[in-house]
Amino acid sequence: MSTNKSSSSTPLLIRAEKLVSEFKKTDLTGYPKVHTYKKKSDAVMWVMWVLGEKFPNNEWTPADVISNILLEVLNISSEAKSVKIALNPFIGTLVHQKDFGGETLYKIMEKGKEHLRDMAGEGKTTIYRITGATPRADKQFLADVIKSSKSELKIVDPFFGSKTLANIEKFYFGKPIKLLTTQVNLERHQSRSTFDSDLSDFKTQHKNFQVRIFPNNPKEIHDRYIIMKNSIILVGHGIKDLGGKESFILTFEGKDIGESIIADLDKKFELRWNKSTAL
Numbered sequence: 001m002s003t004n005k006s007s008s009s010t011p012l013l014i015r016a017e018k019l020v021s022e023f024k025k026t027d028l029t030g031y032p033k034v035h036t037y038k039k040k041s042d043a044v045m046w047v048m049w050v051l052g053e054k055f056p057n058n059e060w061t062p063a064d065v066i067s068n069i070l071l072e073v074l075n076i077s078s079e080a081k082s083v084k085i086a087l088n089p090f091i092g093t094l095v096h097q098k099d100f101g102g103e104t105l106y107k108i109m110e111k112g113k114e115h116l117r118d119m120a121g122e123g124k125t126t127i128y129r130i131t132g133a134t135p136r137a138d139k140q141f142l143a144d145v146i147k148s149s150k151s152e153l154k155i156v157d158p159f160f161g162s163k164t165l166a167n168i169e170k171f172y173f174g175k176p177i178k179l180l181t182t183q184v185n186l187e188r189h190q191s192r193s194t195f196d197s198d199l200s201d202f203k204t205q206h207k208n209f210q211v212r213i214f215p216n217n218p219k220e221i222h223d224r225y226i227i228m229k230n231s232i233i234l235v236g237h238g239i240k241d242l243g244g245k246e247s248f249i250l251t252f253e254g255k256d257i258g259e260s261i262i263a264d265l266d267k268k269f270e271l272r273w274n275k276s277t278a279l
Helices: 011-023 040-054 063-072 080-090 110-120 135-147 162-171 192-205 259-274
Strands: 095-100 103-108 125-130 153-156 177-181 209-213 225-227 231-235 247-253
Touching: 011 040, 011 063, 040 063, 040 080, 040 103, 040 110, 063 080, 063 103, 080 095, 135 162, 153 259, 162 177, 162 192, 177 259, 192 209, 225 259, 231 259
Parallel strands: 153 177, 177 209
Antiparallel strands: 095 103, 125 247, 153 225, 225 231, 231 247
């Protein structure tokens, strides 16, 4: 699809731009996280899945619309040509295509949705390896996981600093956040007054953010994790250093971990929170 000025008013382009805008605001709760997929074809079919269910009259979609959503909304490099190439092996099985008005349109089949659920390990543990070589993608993965939750976030991370705030900024979507830590780590050549100023500015901008220091004696808190209503995320190197070196993010969702485990961690969090000092 051409995006030059001469075609800027075509109905198809207007439709594509509207879909991109609305896709950014779509509640993706219940869908697997798109950045867990390793293959381009799976990400393409994921977009088709969401379009078919969340956007009336968009079950049949041209390749350039899919490409625009991948690029502009999901930060996945894509062109219409690469979308067609990715889908080609699955035409007639996971995906169907038809010609309409001289344009090829695509629709995901139920088998395609089942394939995506299987590939994402829906209802199971998801493991994401952080290599240290793609920090933007690593942070985006965590942001996608957190964005799907509608609940308050309770973060446990023993080490807290300005980099923590910078990374939280990547996935701050207005939800209340409670962060429990044990110590402040200043950056090299950073004074405590500079850090305190950074934290004050962050809290002024994000009214729903709170952080407290837990008296960690003996060392009760060691692991780094995030508690949400229906899931737990274990973060290997902590939020402060996310993307900087090799580690893993593990997400445990749904009934696999049991409601009692989430409830127990949540209860411990609140007990520690009430014993802690606000920063």
